[in-house]
Amino acid sequence: MTTVLQRETFQTSRSLDFCSANQLTIETGHSPEQWPLVILKELLDNALDEAEEAGVAPEITVCVRAGMGDGSDAIAITDNGRGIPPEVVEGILDYTVRVSSREAYVSPTRGAQGNALKTIVAMPFALDGKSGTTVITGRGVGHAIVFRVDHLRQEPVVDHRRWPEPTTKGTIVQVSWPDSASSILAGAKSRFLQIAEDYGWVNPHLRIHVEWNGVVEVDREPSDSAWQKWPPSYPTSAHWYDAYRLERYIAAHAARDQQLGRNRTVREFISEIRGFSGSAKQKRALDETGLARASIASLFGPDGSPDRHQIEALLASLKRHSKPVKAQALGVIGNTHLLACLTGAGAHPESAKYKRVLGIGEDGLPCVLETAFGYCPRGIDRRRIIAGANWSVSLGNPFRSFGRHGEGLESILAEQRARHAEPIIFVVHFACPRIEFTDRGKSAIVIRGGADAS
DSSP: OOOOOOOOOOOOTHHHHTTTHHHHHHHHSSOOOGGGHHHHHHHHHHHHHHHHHHHHHOOOEEEEEEOSSSSOOEEEEEOOOOOOOOHHHHHTTTTTTTOOOOOTOOSSOOOOSOOOOHHHHHHEEEEEEESEEEEEEEEEEEEEEEEEEETTTTTEEEEEEEOOOOOSEEEEEEEEEEEEGHHHHHHHHHHHHHHHHHHHOOOOTOEEEEEETTEEOOOOOOTTTOOOOOOTTSBBBBBGOOOOHHHHHHHHHHHHHHHHHHOBBHHHTTTTTTSOOOHHHHHHHHHTTOOOBBGGGGOOOOOSOOHHHHHHOOOHHHHHHOOOGGGGOOOEEEEEEEEHHHHHTTGGGGGGGGEEEEETTTSEEEEEEEEEEEOOOTTTOEEEEEETTTTEESSSSEEEEEETBBBHHHHHHHHTTTOOTTTTEEEEEEEEEEOOOSSTTOOOOOOOOSOOOO
């Protein structure tokens, strides 16, 4: 007689998935071989946004130790912002939620994925398989975050130690790199340094200093420390939303209010939208929609379902009583800066060209497309492409398709005989309040041009 197996139903934590190499590859859109580049990009994006929000010209220092063989390999990035708040670090370590000050807003900021720091602090553990350490310092507090795994419960355990660090300014993030993956960090050096250099091309106000094993590899001064773009601290515009995105924006505020035990009104909510700081315009929009005394929570039913008719009416009213943002206001890198970068990199002065297109896309959003070109027979021996969106450098070519015709950057360059072996530098940068990427790695976007921008 055969014994019948009574199968048990087991539960395991999904948090461990987030700390595996396979899951982090999905979350970031990049394999472990590119993780040094992901760390650099995400931390530079955060540092730049923070400096702009603080109202200071960004100054960023990057220090890399690689191939030491003594457990001291690391990537450390220091900025001159206000410092990361301790409660934000706490939120990073909760892998059941995404933590972001950008995700619900529509605004031309560098990042809005809501998981960058979560993936970064998990990377050392995923590479090592046993433990991983990240140290974060900001606002007078140091945080040592050590990941390890509880094999019995099959879930990650995070040891979080804090201590006072009163002399630190800005934020310092140091990601320890396991000796077992030292070849990955060493192999990324060339591309790592180029990306750091490229950030200076699309951010005229940036001072960036990079050392690799104590040797200065990048030391760029700003061409214009007073240069400005649309900063994260500027109010968002109603014209940048559709009904779905406004619903998401309101819901995020309503959920946050529940957590904090407050009940803000629609009037308070719209006062933070561009053009509605004054009571007169607030009154017009609220009288039209009948929301003069309503709370934002009232736009959702007891079961959390949105009143879409009311939200659509509010959006229409906000658009009627405010002006669209002109493309120029988003921020322009400019002819002077990019041509100086080209000639500084060895481009022949007569070959250096710059073009800018300001326009409105098919979705009604303002956009700025800037390109620059230089022939560098003595500066480089092969083609160099600097591609970026919203003042963030892409790790690859994100421009797979332009406008209605569908031609991508590679095919356009090939038509111009600017193939890989040609000693040219080509810069392309796109700015828009709402950029949709095809994946979390921000590796591909499509520019859908309208009549004024194609």
